[in-house]
Amino acid sequence: MKSLSIxxxxxxxxxxxxxxxxxxxxxxxxxxxxxxxxLVSASARDVNKAQAFLGENVKVYSNxxxxxxxxxxxxxxxxxxxxxxxxxxxxxxxxxxxxVITANKALLAEHGNELIxxxxxxxxxxxxxxxxxxGIPIVKALREGLTANSIQWVAGIVNGTTNFILTQMRDxxxxxxxxxxxxxxxGFAEADxxxxxxxxxxxxxxxxxxxxxxxxxxxxxxxxxxxxxxxEPIDVNAAEDFGxxxxxxxxxxxxxxxxxLRVHPTLVPEKxxxxxxxGAMNAVLVQGDAVGPTLYYGAGAGSExxxxxxxxxxxxxxxxxxxxxxxxxxxxxxxxxxxSDEPVLDIDDVxxxxxxxxxxxxxxxxxxxxxxxLADNTVSIEAMRQREPMxxxxxxxxxxxxxxxxxxxxxxxxxxxxxLDSITGKVVMLRMEHLDFVNE
Numbered sequence: 071m072k073s074l075s076i077x078x079x080x081x082x083x084x085x086x087x088x089x090x091x092x093x094x095x096x097x098x099x100x101x102x103x104x105x106x107x108x109l110v111s112a113s114a115r116d117v118n119k120a121q122a123f124l125g126e127n128v129k130v131y132s133n134x135x136x137x138x139x140x141x142x143x144x145x146x147x148x149x150x151x152x153x154x155x156x157x158x159x160x161x162x163x164x165x166x167x168x169x170v171i172t173a174n175k176a177l178l179a180e181h182g183n184e185l186i187x188x189x190x191x192x193x194x195x196x197x198x199x200x201x202x203x204x205g206i207p208i209v210k211a212l213r214e215g216l217t218a219n220s221i222q223w224v225a226g227i228v229n230g231t232t233n234f235i236l237t238q239m240r241d242x243x244x245x246x247x248x249x250x251x252x253x254x255x256x257g258f259a260e261a262d263x264x265x266x267x268x269x270x271x272x273x274x275x276x277x278x279x280x281x282x283x284x285x286x287x288x289x290x291x292x293x294x295x296x297x298x299x300x301x302e303p304i305d306v307n308a309a310e311d312f313g314x315x316x317x318x319x320x321x322x323x324x325x326x327x328x329x330x331l332r333v334h335p336t337l338v339p340e341k342x343x344x345x346x347x348x349g350a351m352n353a354v355l356v357q358g359d360a361v362g363p364t365l366y367y368g369a370g371a372g373s374e375x376x377x378x379x380x381x382x383x384x385x386x387x388x389x390x391x392x393x394x395x396x397x398x399x400x401x402x403x404x405x406x407x408x409x410s411d412e413p414v415l416d417i418d419d420v421x422x423x424x425x426x427x428x429x430x431x432x433x434x435x436x437x438x439x440x441x442x443x444l445a446d447n448t449v450s451i452e453a454m455r456q457r458e459p460m461x462x463x464x465x466x467x468x469x470x471x472x473x474x475x476x477x478x479x480x481x482x483x484x485x486x487x488x489x490l491d492s493i494t495g496k497v498v499m500l501r502m503e504h505l506d507f508v509n510e
Contacts, residue, residue: 072105074388077137078112079159080149081120081130084173084200085112087373088147088380089124099381103388110142138162145387146170147380153177160185164194169391171383173200173376179274182281182288186401195390196401197383202275203228203352205375206368207382211356212282213403219358221283223323225505228275230350230370231266232298232318234258236335237348239306240315246301258350268297269318269333276320280331283356284324284412285404289331292414296334304457305427305498308469309337312453314425314502315345321503328413330420337425337502343367344505355505363505418478420501423452426470426480427498428487436492440468447483449475465494471502 078085092099092107100106111129113136114120121130131137138146138159146163148156148170156177163170164185172178178185178201189196199209203226212221227233231253238249250267253259265271273293281288298318309316319336322329338345343365347353352370357363369375390398400406430436437454444451450473457467472480484497 077143081114087377169195171197175201179290200379204370226354280322294332294417425500428468
């Protein structure tokens with residue numbers, strides 16, 4: 071049986087997971103690939119620690135580029151994160167003709183278009199299944215499994231940290247700060263959680279998903295992004311009262327005027343499959359015109375779930391390494407000359423329905439004023455509830471669900487509502503998605 075030698079750059083949580091899974095399942099992997107896959111070199115910040123873990127048969131370098139240059143290495147796996155050194159590793163690997171695998175969504179979101187062009191120039195191979203939703207094979211599903219479909223929309227929970235926090239806010243009635251602290255204690259959130267809780271991580275992943283779904287370039291700067299930091303338990307509970315749950319949802323949708331790309335807290339029906347996703351798990355719903363709705367669920371992060379996706383790329387590459395470039399699946403699912411220039415819509419042009427929480431004085435005429443302003447801006451009310459006065463100030467929370475309308479209309483209405491003497495503070499506005507995939 072032939073052998074394939076790999077170099078591993080980064081021997082951290084995911085890197086160790088790759089080593090462990092390769093060793094534990096080496097017989098199964100060999101049966102699938104027809105070759106023995108051997109780790110021959112690696113790089114790590116702490117060379118001695120990595121050497122002790124990997125054993126004497128693996129050469130450990132301090133400089134990642136030494137792994138790329140190692141003549142024994144046939145495939146490079148980059149697992150160090152960041153966008154500077156990691157980019158250099160991918161560029162050099164392609165330049166010297168070595169296939170490279172990465173789990174780096176930030177790198178792909180920021181430099182994906184450039185890297186794909188470079189790979190094409192050098193007839194290179196780039197695997198990135200682990201960069202989006204960890205162990206869920208959503209990249210392969212969009213690149214290959216759903217090729218026959220015109221994708222209509224993709225909706226995903228692709229950040230486990232925020233989903234864990236929202237689950238805690240619902241189940242334990244915890245405030246945001248308390249739920250975040252618990253996530254940090256359990257290792258689901260970083261010491262600086264900004265990247266997750268402000269929706270940046272999810273937006274980067276969504277930009278890659280949209281490229282695969284619609285054949286557009288990767289455009290993370292065009293994703294409307296809103297995090298979960300302003301959510302309060304009252305909103306979680308009010309959504310529940312109406313039969314919804316709140317999720318940080320990434321939504322990519324093709325409409326007649328362009329493509330919507332947005333990440334924000336979203337009310338989804340409690341009977342929808344995506345509403346049932348709890349804790350740090352991920353899920354992605356894809357609506358195709360031929361297949362209808364399909365659901366992909368699993369661990370979006372972690373040592374071995376991410377390693378599973380990395381090794382899936384490794385297995386694919388072992389089969390493709392000697393193939394002609396024109397026999398390979400395009401990196402972003404569509405042939406290079408067939409990429410679309412469909413515009414990404416501004417958030418003001420998005421059409422959906424809305425949840426509003428308005429803090430108002432408990433006196434006659436307030437509801438009439440609010441209803442009139444909404445109607446003036448072509449916003450119709452689907453449902454409305456008023457919660458009990460809050461303390462001595464006799465303020466009430468008015469909860470409104472709207473029918474579908476354009477975002478610029480709702481923003482114009484809220485601008486007028488917030489100027490009323492009877493209204494205190496900013497109106498809380500959350501978007502709603504009903505989706506088409508529900509548990510009956």
